[in-house]
Amino acid sequence: MKPEGARARLAALGFGARDVELLFEHFDDAERRGKLGHGHARIEWLETQRPDPAATPVKTSAEGVDRWESRGAVGYLLLSAICADVLEEPRPLRLVAADAFPTGHLGYWARRLARGGLVALLTATSPPRLAHPDGGDPLVGTNPLAIGLPSADGVPLVVDVSMAKATYGDVLAGRARPEDVIPFGGEQAHKAFALAVGLQGLVEAFLGDRHGVFLLAAEPAVADFPRELRRRAAGLHLPGDA
């Protein structure tokens, strides 16, 4: 999909110019990074979702945990608003919970916060898609965990791992079969399943039985690890690096 075509399709959904740009930038970043399940294919998917382009997310509380409500806004725009808010008003430590869906590739948001100097730990739940490795119905989402780390060398280190062998986005992008949406790890799939369970519980402890995100953003004491790891890795490809 060409950029102008992508923007035109987002605009045709009713989104204003600023939101079109925010959405396009997210999908295009995914596309460039080869995360095709969160890339341009999502524009077509979004067209099937009838999103409300006029919906505006709101921060409803900042006591202990910052709480946001999507009020029907698409998750991408809610996450964007949260990142802007967190970066605008720095605090040593902040937790955020919000009923965001869909949330895209979480590394994008973690990188944005890390570029702004914050350590970010971000997870998101989605409809139940992962069954227990021993069988049964899907119990938890694919629940990615992203960690963004500011770096003394100026290039954040960003980890973004889905607990699924193949994500639902991969299925949407035609790169995986629905039956590959299982916990990753083969004979140790119980580990990825356990992580998905823990992350689901973490989100639901703050949000209740809704899909959403949980974000921890904090000011780091030091930012040497990414640079040192890159040095020690001596050219091996590290998570999230180009």
Add this chain to the structure above:
Amino acid sequence: MKPEGARARLAALGFGARDVELLFEHFDDAERRGKLGHGHARIEWLETQRPDPAATPVKTSAEGVDRWESRGAVGYLLLSAICADVLEEPRPLRLVAADAFPTGHLGYWARRLARGGLVALLTATSPPRLAHPDGGDPLVGTNPLAIGLPSADGVPLVVDVSMAKATYGDVLAGRARPEDVIPFGGEQAHKAFALAVGLQGLVEAFLGDRHGVFLLAAEPAVADFPRELRRRAAGLHLPGDA
């Protein structure tokens, strides 16, 4: 190892009665849960480490992040002191960083906090033992992630996942070979490696280049997820359950 023998060996290391009990309880809980790498075998290992039984950890700061220094105390006792402190003085939200080593099976501490009504996310770094899936020297620790969730049914749900196929503790317990201390996941080992990298960076962002723990403890809004998941799982074994 019989309980009295275990306690006697810990006392012979110079630990006072209270610390003997704290240590024994940790090792014995691991043993009962089948986590033998963190069980009684660790008493023998501890004997080789010449721990300082008189060392006392201290909280050096509570600005934004609670910071603790082990001052040479074994990690188990530092973690125990941190849990006691967190439970004693509840706050809606707390981060803790400490140079704790060794830290044992993290699920134990997460469960203790969850029993006290707090959601806990706890990770710990250790000496580099995991190499990049493409090869090279070990770059990061096996870096387990534990998540403890209070439950409306009174039984916390506790997840505790090491990023290694076999942990160093498994090797110590004679249950795994050193060459199995690699990221778990088989052909998707890059995922577990990435998680280990992210968690290592999270700890080092607060601690610098030392081994230690990073803890998030927060008051949940709701505690329905564990009970609901158990109901939906319909008897399948869930992480951390007996």
